[in-house]
């Protein structure tokens with residue numbers, strides 16, 4: 001479990017010519033649908049795109065790696081070969097939208113873990129141009145909330161301990177290695193300090 005979780009990183013450069021079959025995308029959605037869900041509402045549906053034509057239409061609407069200010073996103077040949085568009089079905093919403101977003105966090109992690117178990121890497125993209133949804137004929141109750149880009153990874157991602165100054169910005173080294181600082185175990189733990197019992 002530790003190994004697959006550690007390997008399931010965000011990848012942003014791919015072997016674009018390696019397709020991902022519709023059957024594999026269906027397997028990933030089959031994992032998403034088993035995720036925990038507040039009130040068991042399961043308000044998410046998924047639109048799958050895995051043809052070069054569809055990918056070319058989607059790509060220009062995506063925002064990549066905000067901390068890498070001098071990088072415009074993957075170049076041609078290194079772009080994702082598939083996308084999963086995550087759509088909130090408002091007719092299936094039981095609780096708050098916040099709860100639905102929790103659900104999507106869990107479901108999307110199932111997708112990324114399942115993908116990595118097949119050596120497919122991915123990137124969640126919340127920073128997309130709203131015009132992306134206009135590419136598709138969608139009923140009003142379906143709202144685009146997240147894009148998951150997928151492909152065969154073509155970059156090395158290194159997780160490392162966050163420095164003491166708390167800088168969490170990811171960065172690239174001179175060989176193109178992508179470094180992701182993670183807060184240390186110690187810094188994630190809050191020391192237990194019990195108040196004296198009243199009376």
Ligand SMILES: Cc1cc2nc3c(=O)[nH]c(=O)nc-3n(C[C@H](O)[C@H](O)[C@H](O)COP(=O)(O)O)c2cc1C
Nearest residue numbers: 008009010063064065066123124125126127170180
């Ligand atoms: C909800 C969410 C939205 C994200 N949106 C974007 C995005 O718009 N563009 C992008 O390049 N990465 C995006 N990411 C990827 C994060 O930048 C990435 O998870 C973070 O740098 C840590 O890297 P790791 O996933 O390898 O741990 C998003 C991640 C999450 C969980």
